[in-house]
Amino acid sequence: xxxRRIVTRPLExxxxxxxxxxxxxxxxxxxxxxxxxxxxxxxxxRGEGRFEAAAERWEDLVARIEVDDRVGLPGTGAVxxxxxxxxxxxxxxxxxxxxVLVGRQGDRWWITEVDGITGERFLHPSGTxxxxxxxxxxxxxxxxxxxxxxxxxxxxxxxxAGDVEKVVLARxxxxxxxxxxxxxxxxxxxxxxxxxxxxxLVDGLVGATPELLVRRRGLAVESVPLxxxxxxxEDPERDEALGKELLASDKDRREHEAAAASxxxxxxxxxxxxxxxxxxxxxxxxxxxxxxxRFEGRLARWVSSLRLAGRLHPTAAVGGTPTAAAVxxxxxxxxMDRGRYAGPVGWVDGHGDGEWAIALRCAELSGARARLFxxxxxxxxxxxxxxxxxxxxKLRAMMGALEP
Amino acid sequence: MNETLDPWDRxxxxxxxxxxxxDEATAEPLTLEQLAERTGISSVLLEMLAREGLLRARRQxxxxxxxxxxxxxxxxxxxxxxxxxxxxxxxxxxxxxxxxMRPIAAQAVEVFARFVRDSVEATAESEEEAARRLVAAFxxxxxxxxRLVGHHFRTLLVTEAHRRLAGDGR
Numbered sequence: 001x002x003x004r005r006i007v008t009r010p011l012e013x014x015x016x017x018x019x020x021x022x023x024x025x026x027x028x029x030x031x032x033x034x035x036x037x038x039x040x041x042x043x044x045x046r047g048e049g050r051f052e053a054a055a056e057r058w059e060d061l062v063a064r065i066e067v068d069d070r071v072g073l074p075g076t077g078a079v080x081x082x083x084x085x086x087x088x089x090x091x092x093x094x095x096x097x098x099x100v101l102v103g104r105q106g107d108r109w110w111i112t113e114v115d116g117i118t119g120e121r122f123l124h125p126s127g128t129x130x131x132x133x134x135x136x137x138x139x140x141x142x143x144x145x146x147x148x149x150x151x152x153x154x155x156x157x158x159x160x161a162g163d164v165e166k167v168v169l170a171r172x173x174x175x176x177x178x179x180x181x182x183x184x185x186x187x188x189x190x191x192x193x194x195x196x197x198x199x200x201l202v203d204g205l206v207g208a209t210p211e212l213l214v215r216r217r218g219l220a221v222e223s224v225p226l227x228x229x230x231x232x233x234e235d236p237e238r239d240e241a242l243g244k245e246l247l248a249s250d251k252d253r254r255e256h257e258a259a260a261a262s263x264x265x266x267x268x269x270x271x272x273x274x275x276x277x278x279x280x281x282x283x284x285x286x287x288x289x290x291x292x293x294r295f296e297g298r299l300a301r302w303v304s305s306l307r308l309a310g311r312l313h314p315t316a317a318v319g320g321t322p323t324a325a326a327v328x329x330x331x332x333x334x335x336m337d338r339g340r341y342a343g344p345v346g347w348v349d350g351h352g353d354g355e356w357a358i359a360l361r362c363a364e365l366s367g368a369r370a371r372l373f374x375x376x377x378x379x380x381x382x383x384x385x386x387x388x389x390x391x392x393x394k395l396r397a398m399m400g401a402l403e404p
Numbered sequence: 405m406n407e408t409l410d411p412w413d414r415x416x417x418x419x420x421x422x423x424x425x426x427d428e429a430t431a432e433p434l435t436l437e438q439l440a441e442r443t444g445i446s447s448v449l450l451e452m453l454a455r456e457g458l459l460r461a462r463r464q465x466x467x468x469x470x471x472x473x474x475x476x477x478x479x480x481x482x483x484x485x486x487x488x489x490x491x492x493x494x495x496x497x498x499x500x501x502x503x504x505m506r507p508i509a510a511q512a513v514e515v516f517a518r519f520v521r522d523s524v525e526a527t528a529e530s531e532e533e534a535a536r537r538l539v540a541a542f543x544x545x546x547x548x549x550x551r552l553v554g555h556h557f558r559t560l561l562v563t564e565a566h567r568r569l570a571g572d573g574r
Contacts, residue, residue: 145491146449153448385452385495392492 003040003061003097006114008069008076013109015102015123018184024081024098025183025201026347026355027191031105033075033347035098036122039114042080042095048088051310054095055348058306061097062350071110074217075103078350079112082306083202083359086314086338087331093340095306095348096203133185133404134177136370142172142336145392149384151333158329159380166255167320167329169387170375172336173395181365181402189401190361193286198357200345207362210285213312213344215355216305221297223267226283227259227317227377228252228291243282243289255379256280256291259316262323263295266311271297287397304352309344318342318358318375339364341373363398372398412525415535419542421462433462433469442475445482449491453478458498516545 017034018025024035040061044053062078069077082095100119101112113119143151148171155167183206190208191199197208212224230246233239246252260276267274274297283292319342320326330338341364346356364371374394376387409417436454440447453459454468459478461468484494520541528534 141490144485146485149452149491150446150448383452383455384448385456388492388495392490392496 003065003078003114005066005116006068006078006112008067008071008110008112010071011102011109011111011123013104013107015104015109016125017102017104018188020122020126021182021184022187022201024096024101025187025199025206026081027187027199028355029196031075031103031355033079033101033103035081035096035101036119037099037117038096039099039117040080040097044093046085046089046091046093050084050088050093051306051313051344054082054084054093055304055306055310058095058348059304059352065350067350071108073105073108073110074351074353075105075347075349076110076112079347079354080349081202081347083200083205083340083345084309084313084343085340086318086343087327089331090337090339092203093343094203131179131182133182134179134368135404136175136177136181136399136402138399139174139176139369141174143334145171145388147335148391149388151335152378152382152384152387154333155329155378156380156382156384159378164325164329165258165321166316166377166379167326167333168318168342168375168377169330169334170336170338170341170373171334171391171395172341173372173374173399175370175372175399175402177368177370177402180367181370183365185404186363186365186401194361196283197285197361198346198355200357200359200362202345203340204365205340205345205359205362206365207345207359209345209357209360209362210283210290211315211317211358211360213315213346213356213358214305214308216299216308216353218351218353219299219302221267221271221295221299221308223263223295223312224283224292225256225259225263225295225315225317226290226292227315228256228280229288229377232284232287232289243284246289246291247280247282251379251381252291253280255316255321255377256293258321260293260295262316262321263293263312267295267297270299270303270308270311272300273298302352304348305346305354305356306348306352309346309356313344313358314342315358317377318360320377338373339371342375361394361398363402370402374398410525410534411531412528412534412538413521416521416538416542419539433465433471434475435467435469439470439475439478442472443478443482445478450478456495456499458495458502512549516542520545 017032022034022036023038026033042054042057044050058080065078067077080095080097084093099114099117100122103110111119158164183201186206187199194208197210199208211226215222230242233242276295277293280291280293283290340359343359344356345359346354348354372395374391376390436447436450440450462471463469485491524534524537
């Protein structure tokens with residue numbers, strides 16, 4: 001498959017976005033992009049170099065495409081959506097170029113069409129009744145939770161021994177249904193519940209994540225690492241108190257600073273100007289709050305957003321601190337392949353602009369089967385039963401989101 | 405120990421200190437490691453159950469000592485896991501059962517004290533007779549309660565499963 005010509009033209013909005021079954025989706029507070037079909041695919045294979053390899057092939061492809069972009073926003077013209085594996089030794093990383101893309105930024109709408117394919121039909125209701133759906137049915141985990149708590153106990157021994165300060169351990173849950181899962185339902189629910197998150201679908205990986213790994217517009221870059229979190233409460237006074245506790249918590253502040261410092265070091269090497277929030281602030285979601293620090297910088301030279309994502313991955317939020325030791329421990333203890341869970345997910349356009357987030361709170365849909373993921377940060381003093389319960393609740397919420 | 409207890413209450417307290425399973429009346433309480441050895445269940449899981457209050461030490465000697473009957477209960481839980489119930493879900497059920505049963509246990513003890521113990525005290529001819537009758541009542545009632553509650557919960561499970569199968573076929 002190759003792409004020769006891409007045309008982007010403005011649209012009179014609004015247009016219903018999730019009426020037809022999409023192949024790729026990216027939705028955030030002020031931006032939505034929904035793609036249909038697949039015009040090209042780039043599969044870089046395994047290894048530490050998977051981001052660079054994919055970026056190189058994307059840049060090669062873009063150089064050969066004739067682009068007629070009558071809108072000129074980030075994400076118009078040539079654009080690819082990608083998701084990458086957490087672990088370099090896992091397979092499944094890739095970029096997808098949709099045949100048709102309908103997008104919106106603020107109140108500006110556009111449609112992008114590849115090689116003369118008309119996307120007109122995606123602008124109107126499909127007219128077909130949605131398929132009947134089935135509930136998600138449990139089919140087991142890669143690692144029984146009985147063994148997972150032993151992994152947590154082992155991680156705690158490594159923390160006590162000083163090998164790592166924090167390690168994020170995840171577990172999965174396989175579900176099936178009698179008819180294929182429909183990503184639209186999940187996308188709509190996640191976007192409605194977490195409007196400030198990035199809601200995504202790439203190659204069946206669907207989810208909503210609060211963590212912006214990197215955003216690039218021209219030479220301007222932005223990253224908002226999250227680390228250190230606390231629950232929310234129904235009672236407003238209690239909720240406010242929990243927020244203040246998190247801001248004042250030494251343990252969470254240290255964990256956060258370790259994560260922020262690692263982002264700062266990487267961006268520092270690439271930027272001429274880099275400013276960061278002096279104090280972390282609270283990023284509050286429906287069910288949890290995180291400590292966040294915003295970095296804003298100006299790149300010293302042109303580097304595509306995809307390559308930046310590769311440089312920043314993995315962050316402490318999904319690996320641990322120090323990162324290399326934590327990732328090694330994850331590989332030994334977790335007993336599963338994370339696949340693209342906790343890996344970068346996002347989009348890159350023909351100019352290298354784009355947004356990449358970390359695929360958390362997500363499910364991997366594959367026809368009538370799905371794999372759900374949840375992780376918990378293990379630090380000194382963590383209790384296996386609390387971490388198990390935290391992941392149980394996260395997995396239950398994800399299963400609930402798949403209910404018809 | 406409360407020195408102001410009546411002699412028959414002290415006898416009851418003695419009976420409470422002894423293992424709960426009749427045929428293991430002579431068995432010594434177990435340490436957590438011994439419990440792990442006997443059941444083949446990891447100490448990580450047992451420690452977790454102890455922290456959750458789902459496994460209660462009968463005394464500190466100086467480390468926690470568990471009743472041999474606890475080994476049976478833990479083995480029963482393990483059977484549920486082996487049959488396919490995820491640990492996280494079993495723990496959630498266990499926590500909620502514990503929470504729901506606590507006030508009922510308190511009320512049952514209150515009813516025993518008011519209607520069995522008080523009446524023994526009122527009608528016994530001697531301190532010895534009161535102690536004997538009270539301990540005998542306790543020894544009879546505790547296993548009977550176990551059978552009664554176990555049976556009732558099994559009936560509830562079967563009824564609920566039946567209702568569900570007959571209802572929506574899920």
